[in-house]
Amino acid sequence: MLFIQNKREGTNYWWQYVITIIVVFGGMTLGALPFLVAIAIATAKTENTDLSTEQLQELVKSMDFSGLNINANLVLALMLLQFIFGLAFLYVMVRSLHKKRFESLISARSQVNWRKILNSFSLWFGLMLLMELVNYLRSPESYVWNFQPAPFFLLLVIAIFLIPLQTSFEEIFIRGYIMSGLGLLFKNRWAPIIISSLIFAALHGANPEIRQFGMAKMLSYYFLIGLFFAIIAVMDDGLEIPLGFHAANNIFAATMVTFKGSALQTPALFYNQDVNTDGMLISTLVIIALILGLSKRVLGWGDWSKLWSKI
Numbered sequence: 001m002l003f004i005q006n007k008r009e010g011t012n013y014w015w016q017y018v019i020t021i022i023v024v025f026g027g028m029t030l031g032a033l034p035f036l037v038a039i040a041i042a043t044a045k046t047e048n049t050d051l052s053t054e055q056l057q058e059l060v061k062s063m064d065f066s067g068l069n070i071n072a073n074l075v076l077a078l079m080l081l082q083f084i085f086g087l088a089f090l091y092v093m094v095r096s097l098h099k100k101r102f103e104s105l106i107s108a109r110s111q112v113n114w115r116k117i118l119n120s121f122s123l124w125f126g127l128m129l130l131m132e133l134v135n136y137l138r139s140p141e142s143y144v145w146n147f148q149p150a151p152f153f154l155l156l157v158i159a160i161f162l163i164p165l166q167t168s169f170e171e172i173f174i175r176g177y178i179m180s181g182l183g184l185l186f187k188n189r190w191a192p193i194i195i196s197s198l199i200f201a202a203l204h205g206a207n208p209e210i211r212q213f214g215m216a217k218m219l220s221y222y223f224l225i226g227l228f229f230a231i232i233a234v235m236d237d238g239l240e241i242p243l244g245f246h247a248a249n250n251i252f253a254a255t256m257v258t259f260k261g262s263a264l265q266t267p268a269l270f271y272n273q274d275v276n277t278d279g280m281l282i283s284t285l286v287i288i289a290l291i292l293g294l295s296k297r298v299l300g301w302g303d304w305s306k307l308w309s310k311i
Helices: 014-045 053-062 072-096 114-138 149-161 163-186 190-203 208-213 215-236 240-255 277-298 304-308
Strands: 143-145 257-259 270-272
Touching: 014 072, 014 163, 072 149, 072 163, 114 240, 114 277, 149 163, 149 240, 163 190, 163 215, 163 240, 190 215, 190 304, 208 215, 215 240, 215 277, 215 304, 240 257
Parallel strands: 257 270
Antiparallel strands: 143 270
């Protein structure tokens, strides 16, 4: 059974999708409350009594709360809570309202292929290490060693246990739930692929990278990544590979190299003072092309016409 077609199990009325999306965003709002409360308390306690509303808004947009003396690991954990709540609310709605197996949002197979998730995680993490090593060899002066034992090991715990929940929520909600729902609406695959990729980019529109490096460039990057993951999901009949790639990407960004303007301001091993976004876009395009080509051959995906065929 094909991945998008697999969503025909259970009930799929349009109003169920509307209610579920509203409930999920409500759950995310609820999950964001501890983070907002922590920021409010830190603001009230700060010695900088001249901190204006505009300056506070700037801190929120940059996601750098060092000026409020909040522990970076605490900020990360509280930020991730909203996605964990979103995942929990999505699970409840899919099971209770749609009467579906939650696993059906992840794979068209009878069970989730965990080995494929781990293998794709290892591949993407290794590729990111390789790209970062190349960047380091080209401009070592841009990198600052930032290792702090206690904060870093706590960061590792948060990254290993919480970030996969955040990335899994994004994948399952956008490409497992919304994209498949759009497939039932449009009766084809190409429209859900494009629309879900646009939604993925739009949901990252508030990220500080947008302000730091430019809206057009970063939204193009997010759309490209969303398109890449959506194509894989359709061709491979499941989210296992995107789940591994996405988790590896965010764990690497949180633990290995951070930079000004990153949505993940953490005590990572390195701080990059000069991010080459043009190089990042080019290398990402090359890697995407290579992975899609190799995956088609190794995994036996079949013809690319599957992407624009009718359901």
